[in-house]
Amino acid sequence: MKTIAFAGLGAMGRPMARNLLKAGFTVRGCDVNPAGLADLEAAGGISCASAAQAFAGADAIVLMVVNAAQAEAVLFTDDALAAAPAHAVICLMATCPPQQVQKIAGRVAATGRRFVDSPVSGGVVGAEAASLTIMAAAPADVFEAARPVLEAMGSRTLHVGDKPGQGATVKTVNQLLCGVHIAVAAEALSLAEKIGVDTRTMLGILVGTSAGSWMLKDRGPRMLESDPEVTSAVDIFVKDLGIVLEAGRETKAALPMTALAFQLFNSTSGRGAGAADDSQVIRAYRALNGTA
Template sequence: MTTAKIAVIGLGSMGYGIAASALKGGLVVHGFDVAKDAMDRFRAEGGAAGTLDTIAGDLAAVMVVVLNAAQTEDVLFGAKGIVPQMRPGSVAIACATVSPAFARQMEERCAEAGVHYLDAPISGGALKAASGALTVLASGTPAAFDAAEPVLAVTAEKVYRLGDHAGPGSAMKAVNQLLAGVHIATMAEAMTFGMTQGVSPEAFMEVIPQCAGTSWMLENRGPHIVEGDYTPRSSVNIWPKDLGIVLDIARSAGFGAPLAAAAMQQFLAAAGSGLSQEDDAAVAKVYARNANLKLPGHTGGGTE
């Protein structure tokens, strides 16, 4: 049996883990990124060599793990777009958070080139990406799912088939991102509110995860604040984009989303304070600054 050859485009915290999981799963994996160091590191760990233009025609699948719709479109159809170079019957698996309308548009353009498109936003974080245990919120034609199966089998723990055409996967991701963004901002608000009443972040993280008010985001991001470690696993600048998509969809549906809008403002404030490249738990620094609180790891200045 011939081993499937794939490319992962975008070797950030999620994409690198996906590429590594695919490699462990026995696929031939080419990894590409604008950062040469990430590409060199992946090749040193077993990634296949070759430039994208020379290997595109040999690929069974390309997994696009970039930041947004503009980058996705550029990878697929830009000046050096990969879709026109891919063989008929191969599949583009698009993982960024985008609008359902954009996903449908990409599916149509890929189909014109004889390439399948899987609307496949992902959830689970960098650790699950690295362990091949992602959740994929997918929609696409049955043929697109079939073509993507070898990749999904070694990179995902759960694959939800949400529709026979692109769009529903991105719609579900928008629902998830509304909750996730609000939960992070709410966690930061609750933790700093507790500090005004003498509840330390350490005590908060000891008690609240055992109570009804907990959430996955609270349990995942809260420790970053306690440790004073804002190394970006998922950065602040993700949320103005993702909650912006949520609010755009809401407006088009005539739907009010006031909690999403409130969370959006907190992330915009964090980004405007110079925190855009820090871990998204750094939204707590906005609350701390406004309440004149000192978070763990406070160094005496800025927004900490």
């Protein structure tokens, strides 16, 4: 593995591509956003005008796009994947519904190329630090072939299964807990706010007790800011918790906490804050409590 095609140079994709460059890979990028391509070029990568141009000669194709629809568009519009070598490995690293991942994997397999279902957790911070957790599903030999590429972007690369969709399923469960944790942390701080307790004092107490969590420690301080830096947007959890609920419907699994957390994120987005940091789900509580 020497040459990587990277599609999706957004908030997470850009630092992931830079980390591949730092690891010694040649990176050929494609994105509809010129700023992403400029960032890649500044880091020493190669800007390509199309997916097909990026795929030509690539040993691996990394897809860090928004959703499954974008992944399909990048791979199959104008038969772009045909430009990739027959030995290329496609690594789908976006969060997508398991059934859609299986569909994409089937289309890739029909071309004779290999596929790794490899969603990530860790957000922008993890992408920048190359400390992402990568949940990869693929046959053992395909996983081993892709491992050097994945390990350049993450500190935990886990082989969670040998079939497409298994990585996406693990990520779905992960996102259930992440979204619910953020929503519950916001509920706790909004209660303190409503009662009149100093929220910074309250947060300082909570993170040091058994009630604390990683999400409370990370998102809590941003919940107390009016317009914090965005590391993961509200709309990301509207999408991801929607995927969790879809999985629940398909398997007839009861997910009442997820459903409530989804409504809180969705209502925050509906009031125009979809692009705000996901910590701002606390605005939903403020609207309910009349403290907005």
